[in-house]
Amino acid sequence: MVRILGVDIPDNKRVEISLTYIFGVGNKRSKDIIAALKLDPNMRAHRLKSEDISNITTFLQKEYVVEGDLRRQVQNNIKRLINIQSYRGLRHRSGLPVRGQRTSTNARTRKGKKKSIAGKKKAPGPK
Numbered sequence: 001m002v003r004i005l006g007v008d009i010p011d012n013k014r015v016e017i018s019l020t021y022i023f024g025v026g027n028k029r030s031k032d033i034i035a036a037l038k039l040d041p042n043m044r045a046h047r048l049k050s051e052d053i054s055n056i057t058t059f060l061q062k063e064y065v066v067e068g069d070l071r072r073q074v075q076n077n078i079k080r081l082i083n084i085q086s087y088r089g090l091r092h093r094s095g096l097p098v099r100g101q102r103t104s105t106n107a108r109t110r111k112g113k114k115k116s117i118a119g120k121k122k123a124p125g126p127k
Helices: 015-021 027-037 050-063 067-083 087-094
Strands: 002-004 008-011
Touching: 002 050, 008 015, 015 027, 027 050, 067 087
Parallel strands: none
Antiparallel strands: 002 008
């Protein structure tokens, strides 16, 4: 299994797709990397030579912020929003959607598993 920047890249997939397993590399960026390094996008990842792998690694570290550094940067941005007590920071802190989505229905991904709240007891009906 090929390892780039501490991430295991799937062997049986095309290089173009397998590079997207790295945090911070999507389809567009993966195509840009392949074009810059003049690799075949249809080549399978297990056919990469060790020099190709080292070229990809150095290119990623030189040109882009990816993996651990990017995760750290995102976390610092969220902490900054929470510290300055902006609206977005308050939404992050309370675990609610940040970008204006509705919460009366849906929003289960952010809110977590549904918690049942004990409802009012029904009044006995006429007999």
